[in-house]
Amino acid sequence: MLIILESVLDGATLAQFRQLLADARWQDGSATAGTLARSVKRNHQLADSDPLAVRLGEQILQALGRNPRFISAALPRRIYPPKFNRYAEQGSYGVHVDSAIMGVPGSGQSLRTDLSATLFLAEPAEYEGGELEIETPFGAQVVKLAAGDMVLYPSTSLHRVAPVTRGARVASFFWIESMVADEAARSLLFDLDQAIQGLTPGLAADDDRLLKLTSVYHNLLRRWAQA
Structure with a gap:
């Protein structure tokens, strides 16, 4: 399932991000790639320990914590601290799949990657190329979103970033268990949750139909969830 979340960052926050990242200390991104991915990864990233990356990543997590559609779609247990990348001058990332288990920096903990997320921080008109291409059971899906919008997709998916032929594609990316x-x-x-949320405004809180649907949702969540 591929889900688009619009306006994860508000206009003022997005403007702040863009200004700060314009002067960021970008490093060669291949250093953080796995053995197979290293040969197809050509971009720049902020170091995990960079104070700017830590600060902006915390702001992203706070915004997601206030986003009911994200909570509904991801049902997050753990979130890898957001990372930041920049593609320019033919920068690209060839077809790859994300690692199944990742160590969370500075925590001594590991995280199972169930969902991958890309939060776009550059406007589509500011660069050419740079599309995120995700393989799905229905064929490749091409994603290039407005700044501040985010895509969620299964980490099991093969995906790539097309070469950037003009301008710069800046984004944040991370994983969710x-x-x-x-x-x-x-x-x-x-x-089911989206259907309940859609029905709620038109029904009384004690409507029997709404209560039964909500009960089904929570009982299924109880059956499947690992808290």
């Missing part, structure tokens, strides 16, 4: 590991179960819960 969900309370519900099974993608199909998580998708069903998301659809």
Whole structure:
């Protein structure tokens, strides 16, 4: 399931991000790639320990904590601290799959990557190329979003970033370990929760139909979730 979250960052926050990242200390991104991915990764990233990356990453996590659609879609258990990358001058990332288990920097803990996230921080008109291409059961999906919008997709998916031929593509990316590991179960819960949220404004809080649907949702979550 591929889900678009619009306006994860508000206009003022986004403007601040863009200004700060314009003067950031970008490093060769291949140093953080896995053995197979290293040969196809051509971009720049901020170091995990860079104070700017830590500060902006915390702001992203705070914004996501206030985003009900993100919570509904991801059912997050753990989130890898957001990272930041920049593609320019033919920069690209060839076809790869994200590692299944990642160590969380500075925590001594590991995280299972159930969902991958890319938060776009450059406007589409500011660069050419740079599309995120995600393989799905229905073929490749091409994603190039407005600044401040984010895409969530299964970490099991093969994906690539097309070469940037003009300008610079700047984004934040990270991974989520969900309370519900099974993608199909998580998708069903998301659809059910979205239906409940859609019905709620038109029904009384004690409407029997709404209560039954809510009960089904929570009982399925109880069956599938690992808290």
